[in-house]
Amino acid sequence: MKDATPQTIRLADYAPYPFTLDAVALTFRLAPKATRVVAEIRMTPRQPGAALALDGEHLRLISAAIDGQSLSAEDYILTDTGLTIHPAALPDAAFTLATEVEIAPEGNTALQGLYMSRGMYCTQCEAQGFRRITFYPDRPDVMARFTVRVEADLPVLLSNGNPTASGPGWAEWVDPWPKPAYLFALVAGDLVAHSGNFTTMSGRKVALNIWVRRGDEDRCGFALGALQRAMKWDEDAYGREYDLDIFNIVAVDDFNMGAMENKGLNIFNAKLVLASPDTTTDGEYERIEGVIAHEYFHNWTGNRITCRDWFQLCLKEGLTVFRDQQFTSDMRSGPVKRIEDVLTLRARQFREDQGPLAHAVRPESYVEINNFYTATVYEKGAEVIGMLRRLVGDAGYRRALDLYFDRHDGQAATIEDWLAVFADATGRDLGQFKRWYSDAGTPRLRVEEHWQDGTYTLEFTQVTPPTPGQPEKAPRVIPIAVGLLSPNGDEVVPTQVLEMTEARQRFSFSGLAVRPVPSLLRGFSAPVVLERDATAAERAFLLAHDTDPFNRWEAGRSLAREALCAMVAGAAPEPEHIDAVGRLIRDGAADPAFRALCLRLPGEEEIATALFERGTVPDPDAIHAARGRLAAALAQKHEAVLSEIHDAMAVPGPYAPDAGPAGKRALRLAALALLSRIDGGRRAQALFDTAPNMTETLGALACLIEAGQADAALAGFRARWSADRLVMDKWFMVQLAHADPANAPALAARLASDPAFEWKNPNRFRALMGGFAANHAGFHHPSGAGYSFYADWLIKLDPVNPQMAARMSTAFETWPRYDAARQALAQAALARIEALPGLSRDMGEMVARLAKANR
Numbered sequence: 128m129k130d131a132t133p134q135t136i137r138l139a140d141y142a143p144y145p146f147t148l149d150a151v152a153l154t155f156r157l158a159p160k161a162t163r164v165v166a167e168i169r170m171t172p173r174q175p176g177a178a179l180a181l182d183g184e185h186l187r188l189i190s191a192a193i194d195g196q197s198l199s200a201e202d203y204i205l206t207d208t209g210l211t212i213h214p215a216a217l218p219d220a221a222f223t224l225a226t227e228v229e230i231a232p233e234g235n236t237a238l239q240g241l242y243m244s245r246g247m248y249c250t251q252c253e254a255q256g257f258r259r260i261t262f263y264p265d266r267p268d269v270m271a272r273f274t275v276r277v278e279a280d281l282p283v284l285l286s287n288g289n290p291t292a293s294g295p296g297w298a299e300w301v302d303p304w305p306k307p308a309y310l311f312a313l314v315a316g317d318l319v320a321h322s323g324n325f326t327t328m329s330g331r332k333v334a335l336n337i338w339v340r341r342g343d344e345d346r347c348g349f350a351l352g353a354l355q356r357a358m359k360w361d362e363d364a365y366g367r368e369y370d371l372d373i374f375n376i377v378a379v380d381d382f383n384m385g386a387m388e389n390k391g392l393n394i395f396n397a398k399l400v401l402a403s404p405d406t407t408t409d410g411e412y413e414r415i416e417g418v419i420a421h422e423y424f425h426n427w428t429g430n431r432i433t434c435r436d437w438f439q440l441c442l443k444e445g446l447t448v449f450r451d452q453q454f455t456s457d458m459r460s461g462p463v464k465r466i467e468d469v470l471t472l473r474a475r476q477f478r479e480d481q482g483p484l485a486h487a488v489r490p491e492s493y494v495e496i497n498n499f500y501t502a503t504v505y506e507k508g509a510e511v512i513g514m515l516r517r518l519v520g521d522a523g524y525r526r527a528l529d530l531y532f533d534r535h536d537g538q539a540a541t542i543e544d545w546l547a548v549f550a551d552a553t554g555r556d557l558g559q560f561k562r563w564y565s566d567a568g569t570p571r572l573r574v575e576e577h578w579q580d581g582t583y584t585l586e587f588t589q590v591t592p593p594t595p596g597q598p599e600k601a602p603r604v605i606p607i608a609v610g611l612l613s614p615n616g617d618e619v620v621p622t623q624v625l626e627m628t629e630a631r632q633r634f635s636f637s638g639l640a641v642r643p644v645p646s647l648l649r650g651f652s653a654p655v656v657l658e659r660d661a662t663a664a665e666r667a668f669l670l671a672h673d674t675d676p677f678n679r680w681e682a683g684r685s686l687a688r689e690a691l692c693a694m695v696a697g698a699a700p701e702p703e704h705i706d707a708v709g710r711l712i713r714d715g716a717a718d719p720a721f722r723a724l725c726l727r728l729p730g731e732e733e734i735a736t737a738l739f740e741r742g743t744v745p746d747p748d749a750i751h752a753a754r755g756r757l758a759a760a761l762a763q764k765h766e767a768v769l770s771e772i773h774d775a776m777a778v779p780g781p782y783a784p785d786a787g788p789a790g791k792r793a794l795r796l797a798a799l800a801l802l803s804r805i806d807g808g809r810r811a812q813a814l815f816d817t818a819p820n821m822t823e824t825l826g827a828l829a830c831l832i833e834a835g836q837a838d839a840a841l842a843g844f845r846a847r848w849s850a851d852r853l854v855m856d857k858w859f860m861v862q863l864a865h866a867d868p869a870n871a872p873a874l875a876a877r878l879a880s881d882p883a884f885e886w887k888n889p890n891r892f893r894a895l896m897g898g899f900a901a902n903h904a905g906f907h908h909p910s911g912a913g914y915s916f917y918a919d920w921l922i923k924l925d926p927v928n929p930q931m932a933a934r935m936s937t938a939f940e941t942w943p944r945y946d947a948a949r950q951a952l953a954q955a956a957l958a959r960i961e962a963l964p965g966l967s968r969d970m971g972e973m974v975a976r977l978a979k980a981n982r
């Protein structure tokens with residue numbers, strides 16, 4: 128049922144629920160077309176005279192009774208969105224509401240609520256899926272203890288909490304911890320477990336299971352190890368212990384997002400669980416470990432302490448991302464992880480902040496909350512916590528977190544609560560800092576330098592461009608980590624954090640013998656765009672000498688970016704850049720993973736962003752060509768050493784996904800990507816033919832595609848992997864992401880008619896459409912063919928899976944950057960979507976926001 132008039136929900140309208148839920152007992156009689164759900168909810172009124180409003184969608188009501196007495200038609204109002212029981216039909220004191228509903232998991236293609244994935248039942252309730260299961264106050268501040276009975280003729284029947292009883296065809300689970308409905312989960316199917324255990328810091332033994340389809344059990348070892356490492360790390364780093372006897376993870380083939388932190392029963396997209404060297408790349412191993420940890424960490428940051436309302440989403444997501452970043456940083460290389468995180472932040476969050484979808488870390492209104500699981504809430508939400516930590520120091524941060532867990536355990540909290548623990552634990556006033564939660568947009572931090580009589584002064588100006596609904600913004604607190612180097616490369620002032628609070632502010636360093644070279648925003652200490660007019664020579668100097676590894680990389684990156692921007696306008700490659708790269712790759716003392724990051728050129732999207740930021744309309748074809756020319760120039764100049772690196776970075780022996788060997792493979796592939804520009808794909812073909820793992824196979828395949836030599840390799844890859852869904856996703860993705868942009872729209876259309884394109888599967892849809900959208904000049908093809916192809920598929924997906932369709936629509940968020948002709952074509956594609964009768968609430972909100980250029 129479509130909503131005729133979607134409501135806007137506002138933070139300012141929050142009101143507590145007028146009933147407390149004392150206990151919830153659910154019985155599921157599972158059947159694909161007609162599952163029965165019996166719910167018995169024990170509740171106590173908190174406001175005399177209040178009606179009992181329950182959410183419910185796509186439910187067929189069979190019966191409803193209060194304290195055993197059936198309700199009659201005049202006792203309630205039933206609509207498409209819920210059931211409201213009149214106050215007159217309610218007792219004054221505690222009572223039990225019993226309802227029975229029928230639902231159809233088999234036809235549930237939206238993958239929210241209870242649905243089926245290739246014969247297995249599973250649930251996804253965040254954010255508002257529980258209302259598709261039974262009538263319930265589906266809001267995170269209503270917490271209750273759940274008891275669940277599952278009945279089905281299937282061998283494995285799971286729910287939250289601890290198992291209490293089972294028999295043939297049924298099982299019962301009790302979750303002792305009060306939780307909001309979005310953390311409810313149920314799984315039933317013919318599954319097998321890869322099992323292990325973990326002994327907690329207080330000596331309790333917890334059973335761990337990774338549940339997968341038969342045949343996948345030998346690809347679970349890495350996920351189990353990652354879970355054990357995460358459990359240990361959370362004890363060591365945050366003092367957080369697991370609180371049930373069992374922890375289950377289930378891998379599901381059809382899942383809209385990455386994974387879900389349901390209490391004691393995490394449900395995962397199979398691609399974030401299953402791992403083997405033959406099928407999984409190094410990058411995917413790292414991500415699996417990070418997401419397993421992320422969902423596990425939610426047990427405390429999200430589950431034990433949850434969100435009062437969905438506006439507080441960053442309370443759990445920003446913090447949990449921050450924690451998983453710390454974890455990965457500790458498991459692998461800190462500097463490399465920081466660079467990777469900043470790359471993601473810039474590619475996704477800065478892009479979001481720059482366009483029509485910009486919103487605050489804590490938004491103040493929404494139509495469909497699923498549209499706010501964004502890079503801003505997650506990644507910028509994590510950056511804000513990183514800044515807080517830098518401002519209060521490690522010890523202050525730990526005190527604040529201890530207080531947070533202590534004070535709010537068992538509660539549904541807010542950002543105000545979060546900031547109060549920092550204020551109370553450290554004595555700091557965080558009034559101005561709070562703007563990071565309420566103001567959208569990426570501040571631009573401009574710096575000017577003055578040097579006089581041994582005193583060096585940095586003068587910063589901050590400006591945040593207007594964003595939708597926020598034309599003007601007050602200055603924010605910006606922690607700027609700074610170090611100073613002398614021209615001979617020595618560090619004369621080690622890292623210190625300058626706290627900028629004004630729109631314009633000066634910081635001076637006196638007693639210096641010579642004018643220093645500044646290393647600014649070390650470790651990327653704030654999510655801002657730093658604007659400094661540095662020469663290529665200065666950037667090359669920092670790339671060679673900075674003691675801060677992030678800023679070393681940043682110097683190289685900006686050198687490459689500047690060179691590329693100039694090349695788009697017709698300049699020749701920058702010799703300082705070419706030489707600096709040569710010195711860097713010869714630096715055998717540097718971590719291979721770090722050298723790989725330095726060797727990789729900025730992507731086309733990043734160049735487009737950089738051009739736009741300086742007021743130039745980006746031309747996708749010119750950008751594509753310039754990047755190709757620079758890669759070829761680098762390869763020509765450094766062919767010998769690149770070739771040496773390519774050979775030397777081969778890792779012998781059995782595959783290990785650890786940071787060490789993965790870094791070598793990354794460097795090897797970064798060298799190969801350049802060499803393939805000038806050797807016609809010769810080396811890539813050789814590697815493709817012999818590669819002993821998916822990392823190198825896929826890396827070589829990407830190079831062959833860019834070299835236009837991949838026909839046989841793609842056919843061979845497909846023949847070998849046609850039965851493996853996760854690997855076939857890569858087949859779709861890689862050929863579109865690396866295709867010649869001129870042909871990319873036609874190739875995308877051809878692949879979309881391939882019988883293997885199972886478009887209702889979210890991973891497959893994302894592989895094809897995401898691969899295509901990642902092809903910058905292909906998606907922005909001057910004919911508009913990319914836009915219209917993409918829009919056609921969003922239109923097709925929307926009635927089937929609105930959440931996915933709406934998420935994928937963000938490919939259009941950069942349209943206001945481009946030339947008038949492209950803008951008109953993209954707007955026409957969006958208008959075509961917007962005009963569709965019966966458009967989902969999800970997509971309706973997205974296209975309405977996308978249509979407005981905010982500059």
Ligand code: 0A1
Nearest residue numbers: 251253254383384386387388
């Ligand atoms: N809380 C999850 C993300 C998530 C959100 C919505 C979903 O609906 C399909 C699924 C997962 C996380 O942060 O991992």
Ligand code: ZN
Nearest residue numbers: 421425444447
């Ligand atoms: Zn999360």
